[in-house]
Structures are given as structure tokens and as C-alpha cells.
């Protein structure tokens with residue numbers, strides 16, 4: 410086996426992209442995936458049906474030459490369409506214009522596009538191969554085919570864990586050396602429902618938006634699919650009232666929706682059926698202090714830093730990880746160094762987006778229709794126009810730029826403090842002291858470096 414050989418565990422979103430990038434750069438790559446080949450058997454995802462793709466993810470797809478195929482099937486989302494309890498709707502644009510949008514993509518189609526790209530680039534994909542155990546000293550792994558129980562041995566140079574939040578590689582690494590693992594449950598779960606196409610085959614509601622029904626301690630969102638449906642996700646506490654403990658059946662769900670999401674009820678004709686059939690998804694954040702084991706193993710994507718989905722960045726962050734790891738592996742022949750450098754670059758940034766994802770849940774379910782929030786948001790827009798190189802809304806730094814997440818978190822805190830100070834006790838933008846505010850922006854926010 411050559412030193413330029415790597416073994417990736419998991420052919421999900423990160424595994425597919427990383428295999429493509431590495432194979433394109435001349436690495437010999439084997440990828441082992443627990444499930445069957447989705448191109449043969451159909452996609453058996455089980456998790457969110459569609460995802461929001463933003464600039465960080467797109468940039469990584471561009472690096473692999475896969476952006477065109479993905480965007481061909483994506484639906485543009487220009488902003489949040491907020492559905493108030495009285496049925497009133499308002500579109501809050503994400504960016505300045507259509508150059509600042511996000512894209513709704515199908516997880517299954519994206520996965521298939523990436524597997525095709527990986528194979529085209531020369532990676533060898535092995536399906537129905539679940540990582541069972543690893544002997545790090547002998548550099549030997551065992552994979553099991555769950556369709557027939559057969560074991561398969563594999564000698565490796567190094568293992569890369571792209572096997573998701575429940576990573577078997579992480580478990581194997583932890584048995585060898587502590588990774589400082591902590592899982593923090595959110596205490597909220599989710600359930601997916603569907604808005605089918607209208608009788609004329611079109612979309613039932615505005616397609617170019619991410620719809621939100623914020624209701625305080627809980628909310629619904631809906632993302633468009635290119636087959637003219639929407640995937641609705643109900644986020645609800647796991648305990649208390651209302652919660653998944655009190656809303657147990659399809660008929661409970663209908664009564665709950667009629668009370669709290671009345672305008673959504675006619676859009677979801679199979680509400681009871683979807684609710685009864687679909688599982689409750691768990692939401693948690695995974696923190697690790699270490700992602701690598703010398704030159705023998707490294708984790709990335711959800712295996713290293715699963716997060717709650719409220720910034721729509723889990724996949725985007727995982728894709729950024731893939732480019733960073735491929736770059737570090739190209740920079741030095743010393744794999745221990747490459748893995749350590751990758752961890753040093755990405756771990757603080759993963760922590761930052763994990764924190765912002767948790768904060769965004771509060772913003773989405775409680776704040777998007779609150780008066781203070783809307784005033785601060787209007788002022789934020791104005792400051793972004795007046796100081797485009799210094800004041801970039803945090804959402805835009807995360808979603809439309811590629812500056813490190815940790816920088817976005819840090820600058821976001823400074824900006825939030827400014828907005829709160831400037832609007833405190835003020836009823837409208839006309840009352841804000843612009844001269845003071847401009848001076849504070851120049852003082853507190855150095856210009857952002859241009860992105861290449």
C-alpha cells in the first residue's frame with residue numbers, strides 16, 4: 410500500500426465530496442459505506458429530505474467541479490417567508506439581491522451526484538460495508554456487510570471518519586485515546602411532513618423562500634423541492650406542553666396545527682399519515698477536544714462536530730472541512746502534522762458555528778416577528794449599506810462569505826451590541842443617532858479582508 414493511500418469511512422455528503430477532492434489530487438482512495446449503493450437501490454437516507462446549501466458548501470462543490478450538477482436541481486431561496494399566527498406573511502430577504510441567496514437541495518440527489526463524481530475521479534466505493542472494528546496498531550479494519558453478515562478485512566494507511574454523528578470510527582478512536590467527547594441534547598426534536606404539489610402541478614406556496622411559522626417555544630419550517638413539493642419540519646420540545654409527549658398521534662397533530670399553524674393545515678393534506686409514519690428526529694451538539702489520532706485517523710463533518718440544524722450549516726461546514734483537509738494533506742508529507750493542522754484550523758470554527766446554530770434557534774422561533782428584532786434588522790441593513798467592508802450582518806458572514814466562522818461569531822457579537830445600544834428606547838430608525846453609530850462602527854469593526 411502506498412503512502413498516498415487513504416480510507417474514508419462513510420459515503421454520505423462529506424465522504425462523497427472528500428473522496429472526489431482527494432482522488433482528483435492524485436490520492437488513491439477507498440470509501441466504505443454502511444448502506445447499499447443509492448444509485449442502485451434508491452436513497453435510504455432517513456434524515457432531512459432537503460438541505461439549504463450556502464456559499465461555503467457551494468465553494469467546496471466548485472473545487473470538486475460538482476456545483477453545476479447540484480445547482481441544476483436546486484431551488485433558490487431568497488429569504489425567510491414568515492407566517493404569523495394570524496396568517497399574515499412577510500418575506501425577509503437574506504441578502505441584498507439574488508447574488509445573496511441560499512439553495513434548497515435534495516439530500517439523496519446531492520449524495521448521488523457526489524458518488525458519481527468520486528467514482529469519475531477514480532475513488533473506489535464499497536457499499537454494504539459497515540465499519541465494525543479497528544486495530545490501530547496493526548492498521549487493520551473490519552467491515553461487515555449487514556445484508557449477509559459477512560466480514561471483510563481491510564489494511565489501511567490512515568482512516569478518515571466521515572461516518573456521521575454516530576461515528577463508529579470515533580468510538581474506535583475513543584477506545585484508544587480519549588477524545589473528550591460530550592453530546593448535549595437540545596431537548597427538542599423534529600418531525601417531517603409534506604406539502605404536495607398543487608392540483609395544477611405547481612408549488613402550493615411561494616417556491617423561492619424558506620417558510621417559517623415561528624411560535625415561541627416551537628416552530629415549523631418548509632423548504633421547496635424541485636418536484637414542486639415542500640418538506641415541512643416541525644420542531645417541538647421533547648417534554649412539557651406542547652411537546653412530542655403531549656402530541657403523540659396524527660389526530661393530536663391536526664388539532665395542534667389547527668390551533669397554531671392554521672394557514673399550513675390546508676397545505677398538508679396527509680398531516681395525520683405523515684405524523685404517524687415519520688420518526689421523531691433527535692437534535693444534539695457533539696463536542697470533541699480532539700479529532701485525530703496521530704497519523705492514523707482523523708474525523709470530520711458530523712462525526713467530529715454534529716450541530717443543531719438552525720443555521721443550515723452542518724453540511725456546509727462539513728464541505729469546508731473536506732477542502733481544508735485535502736489542502737493540509739497536500740501541504741506536507743507528514744500526515745500527523747497535516748491532521749493536527751487540520752484540527753487546529755477547523756475545531757475552533759466548528760465550535761463557533763455550533764454556538765451560532767444554537768443561538769439561531771431562538772432567533773427563528775421567537776424573534777423573527779418581534780418589533781425590537783425588526784428594528785435592529787432594519788438598522789443592520791442600513792449599516793451594511795453604509796459600511797459594506799466593515800458591517801456585514803452575521804447571517805451574511807456565515808451564509809454568503811467564507812471568512813472563518815470564529816470571526817463571524819466574534820464580529821457578530823460586536824455588531825449585536827452596537828445595534829442594541831443604538832436602538833435602546835428608540836421606537837423607529839429616525840430616532841437613532843447616526844453620527845455616534847458611524848463613529849462606533851469605524852472604531853469597533855476593522856475592515857474585513859477581501860475574499861478570493
Ligand SMILES: Cc1cc2nc3c(=O)[nH]c(=O)nc-3n(C[C@H](O)[C@H](O)[C@H](O)COP(=O)(O)OP(=O)(O)OC[C@H]3O[C@@H](n4cnc5c(N)ncnc54)[C@H](O)[C@@H]3O)c2cc1C
Nearest residue numbers: 419421422423443461540572573710711721722723724725
Ligand atoms: C433536520 C436536519 C436538517 C438539516 N438541514 C441542514 C441544512 O439545511 N443545511 C446544512 O448545511 N446542513 C443541514 N443539516 C446537517 C447535515 O445533514 C449534516 O451536517 C451532514 O449530513 C453531515 O454530513 P456527513 O457526511 O458528515 O454525515 P452524514 O451525512 O450523516 O453521512 C454519514 C455517512 O456515513 C455512513 N455510516 C454511518 N456509520 C457507518 C459505519 N459504521 N460504517 C460505514 N459507513 C457508515 C452513513 O450511512 C452515511 O452515509 C441538517 C440536519 C438535520 C438533522
